[in-house]
Amino acid sequence: MKKYIFCLLLFALNMYSAQVNFTNIPNPDSNANGNDQVMMYITNANEATGVKGFGLPAVETATDLPYTGVNAPATRIEVLRGMLIFVKSTGQVMVFDGLVWSKAFEIESDNISRFTINPVSTTSGAVMLPINSLIDKPNFLADPLKLKTNVPTTGADLNRIYIRQSGLYRINVSLNFTGAAGTFSSRLGASLYVNDAKRFQLLENAVNFDGTVRKISLDFSVYAVQGQYITLEAISEVGSTTAYNVINNSYVTVEKVL
Numbered sequence: 627m628k629k630y631i632f633c634l635l636l637f638a639l640n641m642y643s644a645q646v647n648f649t650n651i652p653n654p655d656s657n658a659n660g661n662d663q664v665m666m667y668i669t670n671a672n673e674a675t676g677v678k679g680f681g682l683p684a685v686e687t688a689t690d691l692p693y694t695g696v697n698a699p700a701t702r703i704e705v706l707r708g709m710l711i712f713v714k715s716t717g718q719v720m721v722f723d724g725l726v727w728s729k730a731f732e733i734e735s736d737n738i739s740r741f742t743i744n745p746v747s748t749t750s751g752a753v754m755l756p757i758n759s760l761i762d763k764p765n766f767l768a769d770p771l772k773l774k775t776n777v778p779t780t781g782a783d784l785n786r787i788y789i790r791q792s793g794l795y796r797i798n799v800s801l802n803f804t805g806a807a808g809t810f811s812s813r814l815g816a817s818l819y820v821n822d823a824k825r826f827q828l829l830e831n832a833v834n835f836d837g838t839v840r841k842i843s844l845d846f847s848v849y850a851v852q853g854q855y856i857t858l859e860a861i862s863e864v865g866s867t868t869a870y871n872v873i874n875n876s877y878v879t880v881e882k883v884l
Contacts, residue, residue: 805870
């Protein structure tokens, strides 16, 4: 009986050891030897000796991916989960989960959360920054630190990020501004509050990005305790009647350092 089992095992190994094969054999279905019978061949007669490759289906840009925009599915398409497509313009492989596309081989940091800041305007030189909880991993918006998870998206909570673990945090605020020319003759910046108590204030000269948009980028380091919340405020060195707009493509990035 053992001999029969052993022979059956050898037969199975012989049949299935090469179910997928990379080859440059012409007409592999008819020319392969008995041990090379396979379910799929990937061939390239022009490839360099010893070089084998597998080409994914490709599109030019991310907007060319199927099931996006107006064609996005309302419910998950189970049979298409795991579909891979290469995007030439970005050099990235995207994977479809049956509902949305995301980067297939992205390694997500577990100690950095990044959020977009909603557009907001002021005529008094200072305004609290509304922090959007939207998660959009293809655009690097994620919240592994759970700072905005299960936080209301209206009222005062819109401006808050809640500390889930005590520790030292580095907070980068990157702001885009527009406003009258005189607005940018003085420095702009941000204040950081912990539980509504001001802890830090930084000012710097705004960089003229394109003649219309001004940019600043500020780094804070703060030790915060579990349960505390942090808010951020855009400020002007002059204040009073200074008017400006915080516009799209403004972000806050939070890194737990220790």
